[in-house]
Amino acid sequence: MIVLxxxxxxxxxxxxxxxxxxxxxxxxxxxxxxxxxNGTGKSTLLAIAAGVIRADYGxxxxxxxxxxxxxxxxxAGEGLFFLPMRELLIPTMLVGAQLDLVTxxxxxxxxxxxxxxxxxxxxxxxxPLTLSGGERRRADLAAAVCRTPVCLLADEPxxxxxxxxxxxxxDVLRSxxxxxxxxxxxxxxVEPLLQVADRVVWCTDGTTYDLGTPASAADHLAFxxxxxAGA
Amino acid sequence: MFRCVRYLPMRVRREAxxxxxxxxVYMVPDWLLIRLLLGxxxxxxxxxxxxxxxxxxxxxxxxxxAFGPMTVLFIVGLTGVLELVDQRRRGEVDLFGNLGxxxxxxxxxxxxxxxxxxxxxxxxxxxx
Numbered sequence: 414m415i416v417l418x419x420x421x422x423x424x425x426x427x428x429x430x431x432x433x434x435x436x437x438x439x440x441x442x443x444x445x446x447x448x449x450x451n452g453t454g455k456s457t458l459l460a461i462a463a464g465v466i467r468a469d470y471g472x473x474x475x476x477x478x479x480x481x482x483x484x485x486x487x488x489a490g491e492g493l494f495f496l497p498m499r500e501l502l503i504p505t506m507l508v509g510a511q512l513d514l515v516t517x518x519x520x521x522x523x524x525x526x527x528x529x530x531x532x533x534x535x536x537x538x539x540x541p542l543t544l545s546g547g548e549r550r551r552a553d554l555a556a557a558v559c560r561t562p563v564c565l566l567a568d569e570p571x572x573x574x575x576x577x578x579x580x581x582x583x584d585v586l587r588s589x590x591x592x593x594x595x596x597x598x599x600x601x602x603v604e605p606l607l608q609v610a611d612r613v614v615w616c617t618d619g620t621t622y623d624l625g626t627p628a629s630a631a632d633h634l635a636f637x638x639x640x641x642a643g644a
Numbered sequence: 645m646f647r648c649v650r651y652l653p654m655r656v657r658r659e660a661x662x663x664x665x666x667x668x669v670y671m672v673p674d675w676l677l678i679r680l681l682l683g684x685x686x687x688x689x690x691x692x693x694x695x696x697x698x699x700x701x702x703x704x705x706x707x708x709x710a711f712g713p714m715t716v717l718f719i720v721g722l723t724g725v726l727e728l729v730d731q732r733r734r735g736e737v738d739l740f741g742n743l744g745x746x747x748x749x750x751x752x753x754x755x756x757x758x759x760x761x762x763x764x765x766x767x768x769x770x771x772x
Contacts, residue, residue, distance in 0.1 A: 465741065485741035486749075490670050497738045504735065511739070514674055518743050560742065 414441045415474075416564045416595035417493070419462055422471030423619075424454070431457050433619035435471075439564055439595035444586060446606045446627070447599045449616030450640060455599040456498060458616065459566050462597070463495035464488045476563065492563030494556075496570055501553040502541045508552045509537030515559040523559040524592070527585050531555050547578045554582055557589070564595040571602040583609040603641065607631065615640060671744030678753060684730065685754035689723045689761055710769050720758045727754030 417439040424432045431454040439445055439462075449455050460466045462473070464483035473480045475488055485495060502511050512533070516523060528534075533555040541549055550570065557565055567586065571579040583605045590596045590611075600606055607613070613630035615622045617639060624630035631637070673681070696719060700708035711719070728751050731737055740750060 463741075465738070484746060485738075486670055486744050486746040489742045490744035494742055495738060499738070500735060501738050501742070503739060510676070514676060515743065518671055518674055556739075556742070 416441050418474040420472040422468045424468050435621045439597045441595045443611040444590045444596040445612045446610035447614045453616045455616045456568050459568050463566050494560045494562035494565050496567040498568040504542040512559045515556050521561045527558045546573045567598045569600040571600050579605050670746050673745050681753040686757040688726045689758035692719050716762045720755050723758040724751035724755035
């Protein structure tokens with residue numbers, strides 16, 4: 414079942430056209446990897462999908478409902494969770510208090526095993542300000558776990574993570590998808606992303622190409638030449 | 645259209661959460677966040693009020709206590725807008741968004757202490 418669909422979305426910043434006609438679909442229970450070179454509009458597309466920025470044109474459908482002017486708060490109220498590239502949690506508030514806040518607001522019961530996997534118990538009594546980049550990323554992901562979202566949009570969730578931490582976070586993304594969440598991830602950590610993804614979407618030249626499974630994406634000549642290079 | 649999910653009937657809420665409704669679903673902020681925003685609103689209002697008083701002093705040579713209704717409305721609105729700016733500066737926009745709290749709710753909550761304080765001042769000045 415398709416939870417989130419963006420169709421023919423376009424966006425310009427001033428005279429610079431970032432997206433001309435981009436399409437993105439997120440299916441329940443699946444992980445979609447949105448890959449592409451820097452500056453091709455992956456983060457913009459994700460931010461549009463999350464209602465953080467507004468598209469110039471295009472169609473956005475979330476949970477079978479066409480959204481005229483989607484806002485992040487309205488989509489979040491219906492189960493969308495956006496993990497931005499920058500830090501998510503308030504730097505000066507205890508991690509545990511913020512995770513409890515998410516749980517309390519939506520009356521959710523987070524998967525304890527997933528939180529354990531993120532080793533969040535060690536971080537609960539600390540403020541994000543005092544955490545390392547990797548620990549912050551884990552804490553941000555824990556907030557997503559606490560929300561038990563219908564759709565998770567994660568912008569570069571594996572960035573700057575040690576291989577072991579990246580694997581742990583990738584496992585959590587996979588587990589969320591297994592629980593029925595529609596997950597969309599971006600990033601340049603090709604190996605772990607292709608391992609965790611069910612589908613690969615290539616963002617290039619202002620548009621997107623659905624390349625199918627990671628195996629078929631890896632065989633796609635233009636994708637290999639235009640993005641993977643020597644990978 | 646602003647709808648607050650907790651104030652809607654259970655059937656409508658269930659439909660909204662299931663995505664079957666045409667309502668936009670926003671969440672009521674947790675008490676912790678309400679206190680946070682009210683506190684910040686109060687500090688911002690004090691700052692705005694002080695700035696206005698200083699401007700008045702610079703222009704007219706005395707500290708004004710009472711302002712006209714339009715100025716008061718402007719001060720209250722400015723407090724709300726400044727909270728939105730402050731929230732962006734603190735990097736809290738994404739978390740509030742993920743909590744389903746709209747920017748309108750944030751600005752309104754921050755403006756509440758300003759409105760209350762301005763009403764209290766005008767009452768105190770009218771009935772000393």
